[in-house]
Amino acid sequence: MVVSVPAFVVVIALGHGNLYGYLGVCMLTGFALGADLSLPAALVARLIKNNGDQGKNEGTYFGLYNWVNKLNLALAPTLALGTLQWFNYSPQLAGSGAFLNLPLAQQIAQDPLIWVYALIPCLLKLCAILLLYTSGLLQAPTPKRTAAPKTESGNP
Numbered sequence: 001m002v003v004s005v006p007a008f009v010v011v012i013a014l015g016h017g018n019l020y021g022y023l024g025v026c027m028l029t030g031f032a033l034g035a036d037l038s039l040p041a042a043l044v045a046r047l048i049k050n051n052g053d054q055g056k057n058e059g060t061y062f063g064l065y066n067w068v069n070k071l072n073l074a075l076a077p078t079l080a081l082g083t084l085q086w087f088n089y090s091p092q093l094a095g096s097g098a099f100l101n102l103p104l105a106q107q108i109a110q111d112p113l114i115w116v117y118a119l120i121p122c123l124l125k126l127c128a129i130l131l132l133y134t135s136g137l138l139q140a141p142t143p144k145r146t147a148a149p150k151t152e153s154g155n156p
Contacts, residue, residue, distance in 0.1 A: 001039075001125045004032035011118040040065060043132075080116045087112035 007028035014021040044065045048058055089112050 001032065001036060001129050004029050004036070005122045005125050005129075007032065008118045008122050012114050040069070083116050084112055089113055 007025050010021070011025055014025070041062075044061050048054055048061050053061070
């Protein structure tokens, strides 16, 4: 997640037809997607272990995880396309000469596609990173100490 945020923020500075810039963004976010897909399952496994539910309720944990994941995949395009429609987004306006001659800050302010495609997902990822950091799930587990075996004399 940490890699994908700067990669998506770069999108706002890319111009029309910047093929190599978009290729770089696609490559970086593609690598980050692999981590984004594998990390949650590993965190669920750690949560199961931390809660002492190994061998009992794994199906419930992973079922809820998969349900939330599918809900996310259903809601994301619905909300994104609905937001673009609500702002009356028009690809013709974003590609017009008058729009392209605006300073970058005004383009960002007036183009809802930049917000929906890049900035809002970055904000959501930063919130997720903050939640993961404060949850303690990213910290390495502390090994449990076991008593040293006693010898026949009673000393370890």
